[in-house]
Amino acid sequence: MTNLNIQKFDTFDIFFEKRIFPRFLIFSYLGLFLAVLYLPFDYSFYKNTPYLVGALVLRCIAIFFAIMVVLAVKLDSFANKRVIAVTTFGTLGYAVLTISYVSYDAPSFFVMYNWFFYLVATMMLGALMTKKIFIIMESFQISIVILLMLYFSKSSEDIFLYCMVSFSLVFYVYAVVALNRKNGEESYANAHRMYIISSTDGLSGLLNRRTWYEKCEFFFQKMDNISFIMLDIDFFKKINDTYGHDTGDVVIKEVSNILVEQTRDKDILGRLGGEEFGIFLLNSTLEEILKIAQRIKDKIQETTIIHNVNSINITISIGISLKNENTKTLLELIKQADINLYEAKQTGRNKIVF
Known part of the structure; x- marks a missing residue:
């Protein structure tokens, strides 16, 4: 008999947030730094084109979402919804940059580079990333890119290359996400069991x-x-x-x-x-x-x-x-x-x- 009212243990999300988000915060700062760093690059790349204003506006919006990712990791006001907040802001930031790259004739590898960074962030969330969230996010990402490529009449080669690379990576990262989640659930169960063993009296179930x-x-x-x-x-x-x-x-x-x-x-x-x-x-x-x-x-x-x-x-x-x-x-x-x-x-x- 274990009285859960007096024998408290971190929830699954809190347990892993304490272990994952200190490192993820560094990665979030890196993402923000890169988003800001590319602002003058965008200016240089688009300055003699009619796309300059639109590209800079979208870059600033992406910087805003990068800031929101950092805040979602740091602030207590995002407690209990931190993972959803981080993935939502990250997804929106990625989507804005993708719209910019596809709409304003940036080289195709910009889209892939942006997506690789996004996938690394996804894997860094480890056990906190659920299969459901991953499927929703990646479906949204891939759909946006393909629709934009079709809308702006990108070459069939670019579309084919993107689909081939993206679907292969998605299946791989999905397997990683599923494995991380499974391992996380096992680790959490073991940690919870050890906590109970070490902190409660085995006979009464009360605190030792x-x-x-x-x-x-x-x-x-x-x-x-x-x-x-x-x-x-x-x-x-x-x-x-x-x-x-x-x-x-x-x-x-x-x-x-x-x-x-x-x-x-x-x-x-x-x-x-x-x-x-x-x-x-x-x-x-x-x-x-x-x-x-x-x-x-x-x-x-x-x-x-x-x-x-x-x-x-x-x-x-x-x-x-x-x-x-x-x-x-x-x-x-x-x-x-x-x-x-x-x-x-x-x-x-x-x-x-x-």
């Missing part, structure tokens, strides 16, 4: 002690309205001695399930060791804290655990602490809850002390 402390320490340093519930299963050693450790494991799992059910998404749950559990609460009033603690205690007390024909009823003891001006460290917060938990166990168990 190390990961729980790391998460709580982060929020302890950032926030003031913090509280902590520490709970312990009463007479757990007796359960193990009487019914066996396999039954004890079932009890741990059942208590963990109840903790997940009775707490909120923002609460940080962990198994701190043996039969001890910790709940780190953020931005909670004392009334809310006591309500959660009481709800957990009541639910566990009224739950009958059945294992190997044995029916077992258990109780828990709870200690609560709240961060105040005298609480300097997370360990002090935990220690105070531990003291209150000890008092609860020494004064009869099955109670809450704060």
